[in-house]
Amino acid sequence: MWTRDTAPPSPGVPSPVTERATLVLAPNANAWTFEGTNTWLLAEPGGNVCAVVDPGPDDDDHLAAILAAAGDRRIVAVWVTHRHHDHSELAPRLARETGAELRAAHRRVSDRPFAADEVLRAGALEVRVVWTPGHTGDSVCFHLPAEGSVLTGDTVLGRGSPIVEPGRLGQFFDSLERLGRVCAAPGSVILPGHGPVLPDPLPELARRRESRMRRVEQVVAAMADGIEEPDALVDHMYPGLAPELRDAARISVEASIAHVQTVPDPVPS
Numbered sequence: 001m002w003t004r005d006t007a008p009p010s011p012g013v014p015s016p017v018t019e020r021a022t023l024v025l026a027p028n029a030n031a032w033t034f035e036g037t038n039t040w041l042l043a044e045p046g047g048n049v050c051a052v053v054d055p056g057p058d059d060d061d062h063l064a065a066i067l068a069a070a071g072d073r074r075i076v077a078v079w080v081t082h083r084h085h086d087h088s089e090l091a092p093r094l095a096r097e098t099g100a101e102l103r104a105a106h107r108r109v110s111d112r113p114f115a116a117d118e119v120l121r122a123g124a125l126e127v128r129v130v131w132t133p134g135h136t137g138d139s140v141c142f143h144l145p146a147e148g149s150v151l152t153g154d155t156v157l158g159r160g161s162p163i164v165e166p167g168r169l170g171q172f173f174d175s176l177e178r179l180g181r182v183c184a185a186p187g188s189v190i191l192p193g194h195g196p197v198l199p200d201p202l203p204e205l206a207r208r209r210e211s212r213m214r215r216v217e218q219v220v221a222a223m224a225d226g227i228e229e230p231d232a233l234v235d236h237m238y239p240g241l242a243p244e245l246r247d248a249a250r251i252s253v254e255a256s257i258a259h260v261q262t263v264p265d266p267v268p269s
Contacts, residue, residue: 002196004159008035012065018149019045020125021191024069026056028086031244034158034194037086040151041069042144044124051077051122052100053142053151054193055090063090063097077122080104081153081193082139105131106138114140130182134172135162141179148188150179156204158195161211163251169216169259173209180205219256230254 001017002008009015011027026037037057043050050073056062067075075098080088083106091109095102103120104110116131120142130141135154142151154162155175164172183190183201190198198204218237227236233253234246241249 001199003199004196006196008196011036012061014041014065014069017191017197018144018147018189020144020147021149021151022069023191024062024065026062026086027059028057031242032248033086034160036194038158038191038193038195039066040191041066042122042125042127042142042151043073044122044146047073047123047125049074049076049123049125051075051079051120051125051127052094053079054081054087054153055094057086058089058093063094066090066094067098074098075100077120078102079120079127079142080109081141081151081155082106082136083109084136084154087153087193104138105140106136113138130178132175132178134164134168134175136165137168137171139175141182143182148183148185149191150182150188150201151191151193152179153193155179156190156192156198156201156208158192158198160195161208161215161252163248164212164255166251166254166258167262169212169255170262172212176205176209215252216256216259219253220260223257223260230257233257 009025011025015023017023022041024039029036039056040053041050078091078095078100080091088109102110105114114129118129120127128143130143132139132141132155139155188201190201222236230250230253234249238249
């Protein structure tokens with residue numbers, strides 16, 4: 001299992017992580033995707049069909065790696081956690097080549113969007129859709145109740161914090177609470193869209209909430225000192241930031257600004 005204490009698998013090499021989930025790392029490593037997109041193959045033990053979650057970039061080698069990882073199992077479903085290209089770009093092609101049904105929450109990806117708490121099946125495998133907007137408005141996670149694993153896309157990363165769309169930070173906090181309830185069962189493990197597996201979910205969810213709240217508090221303090229423009233806030237809050245991460249930092253700052261401008265002041269007691 002790939003954790004913070006172990007090296008990541010090589011791109012394209014199948015890596016079994018749980019009884020039902022196998023990781024195939026996509027070859028699209030960069031500053032935004034870490035080692036690359038985590039593509040997941042899900043199947044009930046002993047089953048002859050499987051589902052693919054987040055096929056990743058439209059790359060010939062990665063497509064071949066996914067098909068090879070499926071082996072004798074037929075790919076009957078392609079499920080996407082959110083619309084971003086590093087997760088969804090290969091999905092239509094994979095669905096066409098295998099005859100699988102493509103599902104996603106966003107109609108740009110699929111004409112059959114998920115419903116909250118919908119139960120998906122691939123043979124005997126059962127997966128529940130958990131609605132988790134924040135990173136995007138169409139972000140969902142997938143819960144495998146038989147083993148407690150949760151595929152979180154970019155809502156919870158293997159390390160660091162995801163971008164949250166401006167205006168959706170409140171939704172993001174609600175989504176973390178929802179995931180906390182899902183991950184409260186013994187044996188739960190987070191299988192993220194990027195980065196290593198998180199075998200102890202509840203402390204990880206708490207840390208991510210606390211980290212985001214600290215950033216919001218920093219924005220509030222800086223704005224109180226007269227630093228109000230997003231670019232100036234990025235300079236103030238992220239000194240020495242790599243240029244390729246500046247856009248991500250700006251989006252996060254804008255999300256914090258939108259959050260503090262929409263959250264009502266507490267009612268005096």
